[in-house]
Amino acid sequence: MKTISENTISDAVRELCIEAATKLDEDVKAAIKNAAETEESPLGRDVLKQIVDNYELAEEKGAPMCQDTGIAVFFVELGRDIKLEGSLEEGINQGVRRGYEDGYLRKSVCDPFSRKNTGDNTPAIIHTTVVEGDTLKIKFAPKGAGSENMSQLRMLKPAQGVEGVKDFVYEAVKTAGGNPCPPIVLGIGIGGNFEKSAILSKKALLRKIGSKNSDPELAALEAELLIGVNKLGIGPMGFGGIKTALAIHVESAPCHIASLPVAINVQCHADRHKEVEL
Amino acid sequence: MADAIKITPPFTDEVVENLKVGDRVSITGVIYTARDSAHKRLIELLEKGEELPFDIKGQVIYYVGPTPARPGEVIGSAGPTTSGRMDAYTPQLLDLGLKCVVGKGQRNEEVLDSLKKNKAVYMAAVGGAAALVAKSIKKAEVIAYDDLGPEAIRRLEVEDFPAIVVNDCHGGDLFKEGVEKYKR
Numbered sequence: 001m002k003t004i005s006e007n008t009i010s011d012a013v014r015e016l017c018i019e020a021a022t023k024l025d026e027d028v029k030a031a032i033k034n035a036a037e038t039e040e041s042p043l044g045r046d047v048l049k050q051i052v053d054n055y056e057l058a059e060e061k062g063a064p065m066c067q068d069t070g071i072a073v074f075f076v077e078l079g080r081d082i083k084l085e086g087s088l089e090e091g092i093n094q095g096v097r098r099g100y101e102d103g104y105l106r107k108s109v110c111d112p113f114s115r116k117n118t119g120d121n122t123p124a125i126i127h128t129t130v131v132e133g134d135t136l137k138i139k140f141a142p143k144g145a146g147s148e149n150m151s152q153l154r155m156l157k158p159a160q161g162v163e164g165v166k167d168f169v170y171e172a173v174k175t176a177g178g179n180p181c182p183p184i185v186l187g188i189g190i191g192g193n194f195e196k197s198a199i200l201s202k203k204a205l206l207r208k209i210g211s212k213n214s215d216p217e218l219a220a221l222e223a224e225l226l227i228g229v230n231k232l233g234i235g236p237m238g239f240g241g242i243k244t245a246l247a248i249h250v251e252s253a254p255c256h257i258a259s260l261p262v263a264i265n266v267q268c269h270a271d272r273h274k275e276v277e278l
Numbered sequence: 279m280a281d282a283i284k285i286t287p288p289f290t291d292e293v294v295e296n297l298k299v300g301d302r303v304s305i306t307g308v309i310y311t312a313r314d315s316a317h318k319r320l321i322e323l324l325e326k327g328e329e330l331p332f333d334i335k336g337q338v339i340y341y342v343g344p345t346p347a348r349p350g351e352v353i354g355s356a357g358p359t360t361s362g363r364m365d366a367y368t369p370q371l372l373d374l375g376l377k378c379v380v381g382k383g384q385r386n387e388e389v390l391d392s393l394k395k396n397k398a399v400y401m402a403a404v405g406g407a408a409a410l411v412a413k414s415i416k417k418a419e420v421i422a423y424d425d426l427g428p429e430a431i432r433r434l435e436v437e438d439f440p441a442i443v444v445n446d447c448h449g450g451d452l453f454k455e456g457v458e459k460y461k462r
Contacts, residue, residue, distance in 0.1 A: 019298050041460060043300060043442070047404050050440070054407040067408040067428075075297040104354055106345040106428050115315060117427060146382070146405060148362045177455055178362050179383035181405035235390030237382065237405060239442065240299075240456020271408045 002079075002134040004278055006086025006094070009138070012276045013095020016140040017072065020274040024055045027209040028246075028271045035183050035236070035243040044241030047182075051236075051269055066270045069105035070142030071098045072124040075206065081134035092138070093122045108145070127199060135195040139206055147184065147231075147268040150176035155200055156260040165190060165262050166225065172264045173229050173245070178238020181268035182233040183209035185209065186229070186248045189263040191255035201265035204249035206273055211249070218250045223252075282440065288336025289377040291397045299450035303401065305439040309338040309380075311432040313359055316423055317367040324370065331431060332421035334376045335445050340403075341381035343428035344412070353418040353434070356384040357408030361400070372396040380441050384453055393445050401441035402452075414439040429460045 032055075036048035036276040058065035075094055078084075100107055106138040107121040128275075152172045156164045169188065176184075189200025225248045235241020246269065255261060282304040285293055297303065307323030310332055312320065320330055341361055345354030368379060369392035379400050382405040385393075393400055403411055417435035424430050444452040 015462075033331075041456070043302075043456070045301070047442075050404045050407045050410055055411040057413070058409040061409065063348065063409045063412070065346050065409055066406045067343060067355045067357050068359070069345060104346045104348045106343065106354070121411070136363050149360070159319075177457075178402070178405075179362060181382065231462040233457040233459070235456060235460055237402060238384070238453050238456070239402075239444075240452070240458075242460055268406055271294045 006091035009091030010094040014099040031246040041241035046235040047236040063254025065270035068144035078136040079133040141273040150180040184269040187265040192253040197261035197263035201263035338378040355408035398447040
């Protein structure tokens with residue numbers, strides 16, 4: 001049995017926080033560069049060039065690429081053969097406190113009504129599943145509010161079917177317009193129940209850009225939605241253009257015979273995620 | 279593409295009238311920062327009949343809550359935040375002579391009407407380009423509401439701060455015109 005301490009988790013999370021804020025993953029960089037080359041709007045290309053210059057500068061300086069360094073979201077896979085010394089949650093929260101302080105990241109978490117800042121960007125939002133083996137995998141995805149605020153969840157009628165899902169997606173992207181900092185990535189969770197669809201939509205955002213759902217029908221839906229969204233004309237920052245979304249990822253789960261839950265999680269172009277295995 | 283138009287606040291009616299939808303501008307001079315909580319306090323001051331912490335006539339407010347400055351730097355990363363959250367407060371400030379607001383995303387009809395009425399302009403900076411924007415900020419000083427942390431009102435001295443005219447004072451709207459042009 002492998003033992004992992006709260007301090008080990010804290011150290012790893014501290015690193016994840018700083019690295020995610022300052023370095024974009026290669027799949028996201030490639031998608032943005034591709035958009036910068038293929039966007040038809042001259043202003044859109046100029047915007048995408050600034051976005052590329054920005055992430056390059058951020059990485060070079062070790063500075064946050066966006067001032068909204070987000071609320072800290074974690075998906076944790078805990079191997080059942082691991083003995084935890086101390087608390088997983090406290091280890092993660094401690095790592096967030098240290099990472100946001102040491103990395104000069106913005107603390108963006110507050111009380112919902114008084115708006116008083118908690119001062120250290122905690123509590124983190126942690127989704128944990130227990131899996132086989134003796135590995136602890138921590139996936140971190142800081143989420144800014146500009147895009148999160150444009151996310152939507154709707155309980156469709158089963159009769160609305162896949163057409164209802166598509167209409168909802170187009171409507172949500174049009175309503176969002178330039179607010180979520182397009183080009184965006186959409187995570188779409190279909191089925192399950194109210195909260196399951198939301199978690200699926202967020203998990204869908206963790207997939208590599210350009211990856212396809214293993215179910216051919218869902219992969220086809222992803223491809224169709226991407227073409228449809230990019231025909232809306234919103235473009236980079238909403239200034240008009242053909243590059244509104246970089247990718248659309250759909251995940252699904254069985255649902256109640258009377259329900260068709262659909263959650264759309266909107267992600268900005270600063271699509272930050274990092275993971276570590278302990 | 280045309281070169282960016284260089285402008286320095288405070289702006290006169292004439293400067294604003296010359297700005298058109300889609301123009302790229304480059305601001306050099308002093309601008310002020312404020313977002314949700316600071317706006318709420320500014321409006322509360324006005325309701326009590328008190329003076330604002332700075333003279334807003336002709337000035338620019340940039341919607342930003344920067345990251346903490348790293349050692350040796352004047353400010354952290356400082357990209358625009360979503361402007362729509364300030365819609366409820368903006369017309370009142372424009373009525374007092376504020377000439378330019380900078381953020382990202384759409385504004386509501388009240389703000390658009392107020393921009394026309396007051397000969398003012400709404401610009402966007404590139405959302406998420408926060409490290410790049412910070413390069414144009416040469417000096418930053420908190421002038422009010424220090425307790426709000428990233429949301430405090432700051433006086434920024436900027437050089438070639440990059441922005442794009444989204445809503446001009448003639449009723450032009452880049453979001454509507456841009457989307458119309460590229461939708462299929």
